[in-house]
Structures are given as C-alpha cells and as structure tokens.
Amino acid sequence: MTLGNDDSRQAMDRSLTLDQIRSFEEEFAARPANRLMQNAVTGTPVDDIALDRRVLTGTDHSVSHHLDDWRATNQKQSGRCWLFAGLNLLRVGAARKLGVKDFEFSQNHLLWWDKFERANRFLEAVIETADRPVDDRTVAHLLANPIGDGGQWNMFVALVAKHGLVPKSAMPETDSSSSTRAMNRALRTLLRQGARDLRGQAGEGVEAQRKTKRExxxxxxxxxxxxxxxxxxxxxxxxxxxxxEFHRDGWLTPAQFAAAYVQLPLTEYVCLVHDPRATSPVGRTFTVEYLGNVVDAPPVVYLNVPMELLKRLAMESIVGGEPVWFGCDVKKMMRADAGVWDAALFDYAAVYDAPFTMDKADRLLHHETRMTHAMLFTGVDLVDGAPRRWRVENSWGEEKADRGFWTMNDSWFGEHVFEIAVRRSALPPDLVAALDQPPIVLPAWDPMGSLAD
Structure with missing residues (x-):
C-alpha cells in the first residue's frame, strides 16, 4: 500500500527523525551549562548537585512543642509503616501506665493478622467479581497485587478491634517480619492460583467457591x-x-491486653484527607472499592478537608499533648542522611533547565504522587501561633536525623501530606455532620486508595 502525501507527513511527524535527533544534540552542545551539568551528574548523585544547601543548613531539629522522649522504632525491610505509626501512637499511653520509659507493642502480631485477614478479603473480592473477564479493570487491579504490606489508619483500627494487641516480648520479630519479600512472594502465588480456581468455579455457586477458598x-x-x-x-x-519495681498482671488474651493498655478511644478517630482534585468535593466523605483488610470491619472512609484545617488540627493535637498519625508521599524532596523534608529542597529545574509545574492536584491526576508512607507527628515549631516546622517519628531506625526523629518544614506538609487521624470531637460541627453522609465511592484503582508502606 502506498501512503499519500498527508499520510507520509503524519508518519514522519510521529517518528523521531535523524534531523530531529541531530538538532537536539546541537541544542544541547550549544549551551555550556548543559555540558557543565553533564560533567557534574555523571560523576555525582544528582541530589547532591540539586540540593539547596541554604534550605538544608537553615533547618535544625529543634521545635517549640515536643512530645517524644522515647526511642525510634525500625520497620526494616518491610512495608509496615502504618502499623508502626499506629502502635507508636498507642505505646505512649501504654508506657505511661506501665511506668516504663520505652515500650513496644508487637508489630509482628498485627502483621500476622493483617496478612490472614487480607488474604480472606482478596478471595472474597475474587468470588464477587468471578463473572467478569480477567482483563476487567477492577479484576486486573485486584490481581496486580493480591497482598502487600501497606495499609491505612482504618485498617489498623480494624485489626486492633478484632485481634487485640500483645507486647513485643509475647510475639517478637522474625527474619520474615523484618524482611517480608520471600513471604509475600509465596502468598501472592498462592492467592493468584486461588483466584484462578475460584474464577473457574463461577458457574458452580458460592458454596463450592467457599470450599475452595477454605483450602x-x-x-x-x-x-x-x-x-x-x-x-x-x-x-x-x-x-x-x-x-x-516488679509487676505481674497474670495470663491475658490479646483482647484483654489491648483493653488494659490502649489509652486512646480508637473508634473515635476519623481519617481526614486533602484531595485537591476538582472531582473531590471538600466536606464530603469518600471510600474506595475493595480497600481494606478485615471483611466485617467498617469501611475505610476519608473526609476531604482543606489543607489549612489539616494543619490546624494536627497542631492543636500536638500542643494538647497527643501525637498524630499521618500519611504522605515520603520520598519527594527528602534528604535522608539529614532527616529533612522541604518543598524546595532540590532545584531540579536548574539542573535540567526544564520546568516542573504540576501542582498537587495535577500530580494525583497524572499518577505522579500518592500516599506511600505513614509516620507520627511528635512535635511542632510555632511562630506567632503558626506552624513553621514539624517533628516526625519515622520507623526507619535511629541512625538518621535526630536519633530517628525527622524534621519536616511546613512547605512540605502542604505539598506532600495527604491524611491525618484525629478525634471526631476536634472537628467543627459541619464536618461532624458530614461524617454521617453516605461516602462517595471511588474506583479500586483511584490514587486515594494507595496504601502506606
């Protein structure tokens, strides 16, 4: 078949031509700054070149309001940050009641139950969608990652409510709790294999499928x-x-231990998010299809609020003496060795001579951002009543930052923090009323359904 002149021109426009490539090379070589950056970045990590040292040296770890006097924890090579952040919140009151300086609940205990509950939820989702084609977008999303380590605030609360807690000594870490890759690999294979079998039974009825699910x-x-x-x-x-002084409480179940040593009313906490997309109304609740771990638990629900309110409620909680669980996109504008986040920490535009112009809504819409990590706010630095920087308990060990406690400048909070968990009673009356509205249901693949790990 012979292409016409218009078709030939369009084909050339779609392709990279030798003339185009030569012109790009000439443009690159014509600017001395490009050659300078090439020499620098080919021999040095780009973050060392792009780092704005004025921002870094202008940020120290001191804050005006500071709660933590305990040691930072370490999730190691696992995605359990949301569990660590939740348990770090609860251990403050537990340590106080026990009369000890440092205390940890068992992260491995909740990890075990999360894996088992999540496997059950996945298989139930497969049964529910078994009549759809395997390339249906929801089915494909479910099969893409049947089980992982990440989670959300509501999922943490669901585990504690159903399975209780134990001290770390009652179920200590194992090699696989600290490095979950091999375990997750085996679980993913078993669950996808199970999905194949359950989908193959779509015409046999739920009773037959549930028998297979049990196996x-x-x-x-x-x-x-x-x-x-x-x-x-x-x-x-x-x-x-x-x-x-020695104490003995005797033999306890995990539920009894949680009832005795959890000092916060977990069911009173709500998850507030900042989703600036035009499709996400402020003051409305949201949920995401197939998001969660415990089948019979309340759904994961978010209330979308302005960023200013998110900051104010986090600040008021800390000033009132209570740390705050939060989720963010952790690796944006992060200097790990110093333990610092700032929205302008790296000047990539200067290095590449290219604009980076997406705002938070654009980044969500175009898959450039999502919540990736959960931590705990343990301090805030206030100037004339307004937050300047935040102190953060990370779960990456004590080697970095201020013995594992990081510093977040307020500019970073606005750009890269997505959610916090606060008491319902802290909300203004109109938002308390909004919690009773039926939530808007987002599709399973929406970025607001991402899990912190």
Missing amino acids: VLAAVHRVISIHLGTPPQRFLWQWEDRNR
Missing part, C-alpha cells in the same frame, strides 16, 4: 505461620518499671 486459606495460614510464628492466644504478662 487456599489453609495454605496461606501455613505460610504465614512458618514465616512469622504463631500468634499467642494467651500470655503471662509481667514487667519491671523504671523504678525497678
């Missing part, structure tokens, strides 16, 4: 138990306080 869950249970150990049904709890 899959039995294998999942074995894998999790082999990697993480067996969650204790009861354990003997005794400890020595900071004055070296």
Whole structure:
C-alpha cells in the first residue's frame, strides 16, 4: 500500500527523525551549562548537585512543642509503616501506665493478622467479581497485587478491634517480619492460583467457591505461620518499671491486653484527607472499592478537608499533648542522611533547565504522587501561633536525623501530606455532620486508595 502525501507527513511527524535527533544534540552542545551539568551528574548523585544547601543548613531539629522522649522504632525491610505509626501512637499511653520509659507493642502480631485477614478479603473480592473477564479493570487491579504490606489508619483500627494487641516480648520479630519479600512472594502465588480456581468455579455457586477458598486459606495460614510464628492466644504478662519495681498482671488474651493498655478511644478517630482534585468535593466523605483488610470491619472512609484545617488540627493535637498519625508521599524532596523534608529542597529545574509545574492536584491526576508512607507527628515549631516546622517519628531506625526523629518544614506538609487521624470531637460541627453522609465511592484503582508502606 502506498501512503499519500498527508499520510507520509503524519508518519514522519510521529517518528523521531535523524534531523530531529541531530538538532537536539546541537541544542544541547550549544549551551555550556548543559555540558557543565553533564560533567557534574555523571560523576555525582544528582541530589547532591540539586540540593539547596541554604534550605538544608537553615533547618535544625529543634521545635517549640515536643512530645517524644522515647526511642525510634525500625520497620526494616518491610512495608509496615502504618502499623508502626499506629502502635507508636498507642505505646505512649501504654508506657505511661506501665511506668516504663520505652515500650513496644508487637508489630509482628498485627502483621500476622493483617496478612490472614487480607488474604480472606482478596478471595472474597475474587468470588464477587468471578463473572467478569480477567482483563476487567477492577479484576486486573485486584490481581496486580493480591497482598502487600501497606495499609491505612482504618485498617489498623480494624485489626486492633478484632485481634487485640500483645507486647513485643509475647510475639517478637522474625527474619520474615523484618524482611517480608520471600513471604509475600509465596502468598501472592498462592492467592493468584486461588483466584484462578475460584474464577473457574463461577458457574458452580458460592458454596463450592467457599470450599475452595477454605483450602487456599489453609495454605496461606501455613505460610504465614512458618514465616512469622504463631500468634499467642494467651500470655503471662509481667514487667519491671523504671523504678525497678516488679509487676505481674497474670495470663491475658490479646483482647484483654489491648483493653488494659490502649489509652486512646480508637473508634473515635476519623481519617481526614486533602484531595485537591476538582472531582473531590471538600466536606464530603469518600471510600474506595475493595480497600481494606478485615471483611466485617467498617469501611475505610476519608473526609476531604482543606489543607489549612489539616494543619490546624494536627497542631492543636500536638500542643494538647497527643501525637498524630499521618500519611504522605515520603520520598519527594527528602534528604535522608539529614532527616529533612522541604518543598524546595532540590532545584531540579536548574539542573535540567526544564520546568516542573504540576501542582498537587495535577500530580494525583497524572499518577505522579500518592500516599506511600505513614509516620507520627511528635512535635511542632510555632511562630506567632503558626506552624513553621514539624517533628516526625519515622520507623526507619535511629541512625538518621535526630536519633530517628525527622524534621519536616511546613512547605512540605502542604505539598506532600495527604491524611491525618484525629478525634471526631476536634472537628467543627459541619464536618461532624458530614461524617454521617453516605461516602462517595471511588474506583479500586483511584490514587486515594494507595496504601502506606
């Protein structure tokens, strides 16, 4: 077939031609700044070149309001940040009641139950969608990652409510809780294999599918138990306080331990988000299809609010003596060795001579951002009543920042923080009323359904 002149011209416009490539090379070589940056970046990490040292040296770790006097934790090579952040919030009151300086709940205990509950939820979603083609967008989303480590605030609350808590000594870390890759690989294979079998039974009825589901869950249970150990049904709890006085509470179940040592009313907390997309009304609740871990738990629900309110409520909570769980896109504008975040920490536009103009809404719409990590606000630096910087308990160990406590300049909060968990009673009356509205249901693949890990 012979192309006409118009078709030939369009084909050339779609292709990279040798003339175009030569012109790009000539334009690059004509500017000495390009050659200078090429020499620099080919021998040095680009973040070292782009770093604005005025921002870095102008940021220290001091804050006017500071809660933490405990050691930072370490999730190691796992995506359990949301569990660590939640348990770090709860351990403050527990340590106070126990009369100890440092205390940790078992992160491995909640990880075990999250894996098992999430496997069950995935298989139920497969049964519900078994009559759809395998390349249906929702089915493809479910199969893309049947099980991972990440999670959300509501998922944390659901686990504590159903399975309780234990001290770290009752279910300590294992090699696989600290490095989950091999366990997750086996679980993903089992669950996708189970999805194949359940989809193949679409015409046989739910009873047959649930029988198959039980067989899959039995294998999942074995894998999790082999990697993480067996969650204790009861354990003997005794400890020595900071004055070296001995205490014994006797044999407790995880539910009894949680009831005794969780000092915060978890069911009273709501998750507030900042979603600036035009399609996301402020003052409305949202949920995301198939998001969650415990099938019979309340759904994951967000209330969309202005960023100014997000900051004010976080600030008021800290000033009132309570840390704040939050989720963000952690690796944007981050200097890990110093433990600093700032919205203008790196000047990539100067390095590449290219504009970077997307705002937060654009980044969400075009898959440039999503929530990737959860941590705990433990301090805030106020100047004339307004936040200047924030102190953050990360779960990446004590080697970086101020013994594991990082500093976030307020500019970064506005650009890269997505959500916080606060008490319902802290909200203004109109937003309390908004919590009772039926939530807008976002599709399973919406970026607001991303999980912190």
